[in-house]
Amino acid sequence: MNVLTSNWSTYWHGFLGTLWLTLASAALALVLGVLIAGFRVSPVKPLRAFGTGWVTVLRNTPLTLLFFIVVLGLPRFHITLPFFTFAVLALGCYTSAFVCEALRSGVNTVPTGQGEAARSLGMTFGQTLSLVVLPQAYRAVVAPLGSVMIALAKNTAIAGSFSVVELLGTYRTINELGYNIVWTFVWIAVGYLIITLAISALFNVLERRVAVSR
Amino acid sequence: MTVESSALYDVPGPKALARHRLYGILALVVIAAVVGWVIWMLFHTNQFTYAKWTAFQYKGVQELLLRGLGNTLKAFGWTVLFALPFGALFAAGRLSDHRPVRWVSTLVVEFFRAMPLLVMIFFIFVALKVEPLWALVAGLTLYNGSVLAEVFRAGVLAVPKGQKEAAFALGLRKTQVMTYVLVPQAVRSMLPTIVSQLVVALKDTSLGFLITYEEFLHAGKLIATNLDYDLPFIPVVMVITPIYIGMCLLLSWLAKWLERRGRRSPREGATPVADAGPVLDAQG
Numbered sequence A: 001m002n003v004l005t006s007n008w009s010t011y012w013h014g015f016l017g018t019l020w021l022t023l024a025s026a027a028l029a030l031v032l033g034v035l036i037a038g039f040r041v042s043p044v045k046p047l048r049a050f051g052t053g054w055v056t057v058l059r060n061t062p063l064t065l066l067f068f069i070v071v072l073g074l075p076r077f078h079i080t081l082p083f084f085t086f087a088v089l090a091l092g093c094y095t096s097a098f099v100c101e102a103l104r105s106g107v108n109t110v111p112t113g114q115g116e117a118a119r120s121l122g123m124t125f126g127q128t129l130s131l132v133v134l135p136q137a138y139r140a141v142v143a144p145l146g147s148v149m150i151a152l153a154k155n156t157a158i159a160g161s162f163s164v165v166e167l168l169g170t171y172r173t174i175n176e177l178g179y180n181i182v183w184t185f186v187w188i189a190v191g192y193l194i195i196t197l198a199i200s201a202l203f204n205v206l207e208r209r210v211a212v213s214r
Numbered sequence B: 001m002t003v004e005s006s007a008l009y010d011v012p013g014p015k016a017l018a019r020h021r022l023y024g025i026l027a028l029v030v031i032a033a034v035v036g037w038v039i040w041m042l043f044h045t046n047q048f049t050y051a052k053w054t055a056f057q058y059k060g061v062q063e064l065l066l067r068g069l070g071n072t073l074k075a076f077g078w079t080v081l082f083a084l085p086f087g088a089l090f091a092a093g094r095l096s097d098h099r100p101v102r103w104v105s106t107l108v109v110e111f112f113r114a115m116p117l118l119v120m121i122f123f124i125f126v127a128l129k130v131e132p133l134w135a136l137v138a139g140l141t142l143y144n145g146s147v148l149a150e151v152f153r154a155g156v157l158a159v160p161k162g163q164k165e166a167a168f169a170l171g172l173r174k175t176q177v178m179t180y181v182l183v184p185q186a187v188r189s190m191l192p193t194i195v196s197q198l199v200v201a202l203k204d205t206s207l208g209f210l211i212t213y214e215e216f217l218h219a220g221k222l223i224a225t226n227l228d229y230d231l232p233f234i235p236v237v238m239v240i241t242p243i244y245i246g247m248c249l250l251l252s253w254l255a256k257w258l259e260r261r262g263r264r265s266p267r268e269g270a271t272p273v274a275d276a277g278p279v280l281d282a283q284g
Helices: A002-006 A008-041 A045-059 A063-077 A083-109 A112-120 A125-162 A170-176 A181-210 B014-044 B050-057 B059-094 B099-114 B117-127 B132-158 B161-169 B174-211 B216-224 B233-263
Strands: none
Touching: A002 A008, A002 A181, A008 A045, A008 A083, A008 A125, A008 A170, A008 A181, A045 A083, A045 B014, A045 B233, A063 A083, A063 A125, A063 B174, A063 B216, A063 B233, A083 A125, A112 A125, A125 A181, A125 B117, A125 B174, A170 A181, A170 B117, A181 B099, A181 B117, B050 B059, B050 B233, B059 B099, B059 B132, B059 B174, B059 B216, B059 B233, B099 B132, B117 B132, B117 B174, B132 B174, B161 B174, B174 B216, B174 B233, B216 B233
């Protein structure tokens, strides 16, 4: 307990860092993921190929390597941004591949007949998408998206080793002050649990709200 | 037109086809422009000069990279070796008839799945003062083993109930039911998922870089930060990234291949001709 109370501000900064990193990366991952998923289901071949390539490469790249490339590589191209932005870029791009796959498999669960019926009723593409396909796909997407977001929150720990202020990185400061190392990690673990459990609770609520008995 | 997008689009007519072609050309132009910019940037920042690539000619550098790759594979091998029994053990624990065993296993599995892997690795490395290799392997084993435990459990539970009932009706003991009836069937359906999880483990060996384990990325960093070779960071990335992605892709393809092979298994309503299944359904 003593470890937590005496280092409250260090922990709090780290916790907020992790939280912001998670939120910012999640936003980027969702935007990119939707875009790439759109590419992957589009009838335009080059876009499809690009989407497939993006997902295949990013899903098979270790996140540490991606961080390594973004944080240390982009400055060689004379692109210098704050470390936080670099971390968001790496995490967001990496996670976007998983978001894309969750979305795509969600869209694929919608039976073909639904789209055909909508079109035969004279709906335009936009109407088909927004009124028929997406609402049904959404149900199949919520649960996998939740696991992707939890994985993202856990992955933010890597950013600490690349000069971003976040929760895991706080152990260095506290360790130097000579506090009990085991308890230091216990409180770090609690911090991560708070974030992951909050995300999982949020997605449980979402899931229950869209659930229908079929 | 692919099958997967047919819920969204009709079969295109001549006008739509022309439009798609136009979009395709526009997309190609944009992609080509981005690729061109990257290549121009590479030349502009002098990444292809002789000095930056000369390092790879030295035997010492090549050996350093190979040693790093070997260490990565070593950590991966140990992880596979430990994580599979760990997963099997705790899956059995979660399926146990004894409540305390079930509770303890559930607690362990859920805890290690919820913790960020890197936090565990750092804890083992910093607090327990374990060598980097074993800290990495222990962390990877705990995490991937726990995920595998869930995979195993789901696989065993997914075997049709009649199998278990029939086995009990024949008078097999519960251990026999598990080992002779449920597990052999479950392994078939789980194999792709297990291999996919191994891809995750292989990717995560790169976390060893953060605890100064001398793996592949570490070797790359050593070369990239060497002033004698004119800081060849981009060349190093261009060498190690394809190797990493290639290794993971190979494993991913193995998983996909296993999945495709498993799909024409007797599980798909062909139970009566179980033995002849693979021959009869060869086109599946």
